[in-house]
Amino acid sequence: MDYLMTNGGKITFGDDFNFEAENDTDPYNYTDTCCSPGMVCSMTDGMYFEAVFLPVFYSLTLVLGLPGNGLVLAVLIQRKQSWSVTDTFILHLAMADTLLLLTLPFWAVQAVSGWSFGTPFCKIAGAIFTINFYCGIFLLACISLDRYLSVVHAVQMYSRKKPWMVQASCLTVWLFSIFLSIPDWYFLESVYDSRRDKEECVHNYLKLSQSGFDWGLSSRLLYHIVGFILPSFVLLFCYSYILQRLLQGSQGVQKQKAVRVILALVLVFFICWTPYNITLMADTLQSNNTLVETCDGRNALDIALITTSSLGYMHCSLNPVLYAFVGVKFRRHLLDMLKSLGCKLLSGVGLQGSSRRSSMWSESGDTSHTFAIS
Template identity: 35%
Template sequence: MSCDKCISNLLPAVLIWFMHFKCCLSQTEDNTTSMDYQYDYSTSPDYDNFPELCVKESNRQFRLWFMPTFYSIICFLGLAGNLLVILTFFYFKRLKTMTDVYLLNLSFADMLFALSLPFWAANSMTEWVMGVVVCKFMHTIYKVSFYSSMFILTFISVERYFVIAKAVSAHRYRSQAVFLSKVSSVAIWALALIFSIPEMKYTTINNHTCTPFTSSSDQLRVSIQTSQIVLAFALPLLIMSVCYSSIVHTLYQARGFERNKAIKVILAVVAVFVVCQVPYNLVLFLNTLVAAQGGTEDCNYENRLLYATDVTQCLAFLRCCLNPFVYAFIGVKFRNDLLKLLKELGCMSQERFFKYTCGRRRSSAATDTETTTTFSP
């Protein structure tokens, strides 16, 4: 009984001590919570650590008028010029040399690209509302026409090299030339389609804009743009430079007025390629370097790159409407065929036709073959 009485007297004291300890613990937690959420309004936050948003409104306003204007001009000239080339070839059935076949395929490639320019203009003016399928189709058509044009121009330079600089060797395969040109043209289109597979796969709609890459695919973008620079610019430029240098060297050994005219045509060919493609590929190379470094924090530099990309891209697009004039209209036989077609369609009088065609000497030197159009000024 004494032990039970001792426990009964001790139990109230233990309960009182436990309640007092719980109360103190609760008060300590309240004080800690209030201290944790206490904010000192006397100090201002440091905004220097926050990333600055790069404003690109001026570039967007520039695109609203610049891109649609130039796209419309290039589309009209490209469709008109290349359509005339195609009609002339089919009307006079002038597919008798490798150059003729390549020029016809070049016109198809340029006209195909010109047909896609209205979509490019719409993409630069407003938000893209035509869906992912049309978006992929637009960029794929551009890449297919771009690669095929570059490869065709390269094959033209190689064919002209063998015809002019290696005339004896080229004459042996003259009967097979057209067949070889048709087979190589099919291979060119197939190769251009294969190189355009990344556009089919990775083109998507990002921030209401149709774009071939997103910000999360910088390494992929670097790889594809590097291959584009090498395969569609550096390699064709190297081959064209070697071929045309040999052609000029051969022509300088010839004599007569026809030599000078042919050299002028070659210079025009090289000038169009360099003027249209070099600026855009240099800017594309700078964009590739920026993407490889993970972007840039210099907003002014980024805006200047955007302006340079827009301007040089339009200059590169201009090539599709200049090719008919440089590679087709400048040739004597093709120019006479075009004038004859305009006369038969009623767009030119008989007197004017004879004024432009009669009295012109036809080339008989190494610069002119039976139906050569490229170097027959």
């Protein structure tokens, strides 16, 4: 079996990926022949780890991520009149992360007792996961590009006199993410896996197995290139030049904070997603018989895929911390909002909202001199 980001659970890639049908009448009844002819690998270890680890980790991610993203959305909505370009991107990012997090309980149920929600909801949940996964990564790339142009070249990609431009960019990101979810709408099905003895929401690529086109491998390559390699290149390119520019000249307190924030953004992104992508690449090589496969290796790789993919999901919970809670202005606006609701927090501290159209993630909206979320 194989793991892919599109639904947070096991995705069947068909008989081209190390599994062959035991009989012609049951195309989902797979026998693993990874070890030697006639030997069937036990899936007990991987299934037990999945049933115990995923519900706990997904619950933790949900508990941490929903309140964080919810606070970001609440503050942004209250300060709608003073939104900046960065605030608009962060609004869409928080929405994407929230929607993705809301799908995790269904994958947790699948890990324990199987998929019991039917094929239609399987397609919906899988597509929602894919749309918001890609949307979140693309929005991070948009934020990086905007800051790169602003800090390095002193060019404002989005004019405040034309707010529709940033909305058009966000709409483009959503539409492209929806386009990338088309395979989920077609291939995702609720099917019974006799070896695992439960129903699962998986991609049934066997439907087009006679076409001669390897849909499973193609979807894997699409994820690697569009979902990780290209966004990683944009992040590294943009933030490398931003750091170089900020490190030039005197080291003020604001500049030092900006450097720390940039390093945190890049490090957390790669810490969360690099392990999964390396593990998935190893699984791709093993599935194509490029690497020698054993039963022990297969079980270890399955557990590694479960663990590293869960670490990637945790990125949705960390985004509010990285893009909001490190921002001085955000904390001020949050305390203002809580005070307006009758919460007597930090009495004596005068925290007045700013009427300027600066980013609420910073002390200054001039990103050519200071970083937007420092």
